[in-house]
Amino acid sequence: MAFPLSAPTFVPKNMFVQYLHNYVSHFNVDPLCQPSVKSACYDSIAQKWVVTAKNMVLGLVEEYVGEFLVVATGENSEGFIPNVYGLDSFKGLAIHSSEYENGKKFVDKDVLVGSRNFGMEIAYDLCNWGAKSSVVVRSPVNILSAFPRDVHVLTKELVQLGMYLLKYILCTLVDKMVLILSKLLYRDLGAYGIQRPFKGPFWLKREIGRLPVIDVQTISNIKTGDIEVDLTKHVFMSNNI
Numbered sequence: 001m002a003f004p005l006s007a008p009t010f011v012p013k014n015m016f017v018q019y020l021h022n023y024v025s026h027f028n029v030d031p032l033c034q035p036s037v038k039s040a041c042y043d044s045i046a047q048k049w050v051v052t053a054k055n056m057v058l059g060l061v062e063e064y065v066g067e068f069l070v071v072a073t074g075e076n077s078e079g080f081i082p083n084v085y086g087l088d089s090f091k092g093l094a095i096h097s098s099e100y101e102n103g104k105k106f107v108d109k110d111v112l113v114g115s116r117n118f119g120m121e122i123a124y125d126l127c128n129w130g131a132k133s134s135v136v137v138r139s140p141v142n143i144l145s146a147f148p149r150d151v152h153v154l155t156k157e158l159v160q161l162g163m164y165l166l167k168y169i170l171c172t173l174v175d176k177m178v179l180i181l182s183k184l185l186y187r188d189l190g191a192y193g194i195q196r197p198f199k200g201p202f203w204l205k206r207e208i209g210r211l212p213v214i215d216v217q218t219i220s221n222i223k224t225g226d227i228e229v230d231l232t233k234h235v236f237m238s239n240n241i
Helices: 013-026 117-128 158-165 171-186 201-208 218-224
Strands: 035-043 048-055 061-066 110-114 132-136 228-230
Touching (some): 110 117, 117 132, 117 218, 158 201
Parallel strands (some): 110 132, 132 228
Antiparallel strands (some): 035 048, 048 061
């Protein structure tokens, strides 16, 4: 279920919670939020998954049986701040991206951020608040995004398009197609300090877990000079994406 077209790029917490409520209502979902899963195993005879859980309210042990088991724990649940040389003596504010709320208190200040997804989004938001944001690019990165709305042939995000094609086409071919479209959209970003990896985004995600950057107009601001690319400084607002 898509967000309404009126929704902003960065959906506020209350709007996202309302979206979840609408989703539950629309698809008639009956979520169980109290059980704590203790074990899950596959019954090869019944060809069903058996999940044992403890109801944290009633204190009862319950068993759930189903054809499918989805483990949706996320991959970025815990923040990681690397041991950055000089960070302990840095006099300014150093925070993890999970602590970032908005750019209100960074107006007219110099802010250095990481260059993965959260970092790129934060740099864009900081720029909109009037901060002087810079992103650190420490390694080559694939940049993917949505096509402009006036392109009527392909209107889906490159990532969504690639994931759809992966159902029918080899990963190497999908990567080639997506990279060609990305190059047509962004041209050569080397002049701005951003290099593309030798491998495609879906191969990198599958083999080493590295995600591509999903652009939310940050690249446009880099091209205009409103956001700088810093190739030398350390990351003081770190993220683990």
